[in-house]
Amino acid sequence: MELVIGGAYQGKWEYAKKKFPQIDWVNGESCTLEELLQAGGVNGFHNFVGRQIDQGTDVQNLAELIFEKNPDLIIVSDEVGYGVVPADARDRAFREAVGRVCCKLAKKAKRVYRIVCGNAVVIKDTVTKDA
């Protein structure tokens, strides 16, 4: 598993497509859980989490499910917790859920890339020894 994270419009997906040109992508805005668990990569993972929340689906075990069923998934997600705490309870639950799930994913991921202005900063790398 590898994670590509960062703010909106930072070039995360462009980076991910170049980095992993061979895989099949699904979109977090529209894919089903089954599709997510069979995909090579997911773009907009935060949107998938948001949809689960809006459907009333608990995401507490989502990270574990992904490790078990699709451990090589490439996950592209917005970092959504960097603004003022929203007034709306749904928005608060959404950003918190994305954070909690991504913390678990990052712990298991072999690499985490953080994209800022289209530039990738490798913030975790368990593969390249001298990184």
Add this chain to the structure above:
Amino acid sequence: MLTVITGGSGSGKSAYAEDLILSYGPAERIYIATMYPFDEESHRRIERHRNMRKGKGFETLECYTGLDKVQVPAGSHILLECMSNLVANEMFQEDGAGERTVEAVMRGIETLLKQAARLCVVTNEIFSDCQPYEEETRRYQQYLGEINCRMVRMAEAATEVVYGIALPLKSNTL
């Protein structure tokens, strides 16, 4: 010795800060809790944090305003969480410091540093979005931003936590 831990919401900064305090070894550990339990959601959040701290040997002190009046044992290890709540309390609660929030909070930090051996402050990145906020909210960002800058200037170390991954912002010991 002051350490500042920052990060977004749900970034894993609390868990990181707790581990950091434990890594300093045995001492009297004090947790200064600043979240005012005003509704069910805040009670749930407080409960979640209590469960995370369970068995880690923290004594909890609640401080919603007036950090400079808090007394802690000499030589203790302090974890203060979260600066963003303390600043909101000082600004918006009746007995808060209002327009003098930045000075009041910084005085509190200095007072704690005189008593404690180690102080670790968890704060929050609330500065990176583009909502058209009300003036009051913008002032809140301004005060917290200024406090974060001033704390990190004083601090020996500062770390940003991104999904549980520690990114060093400042380190005087390395």
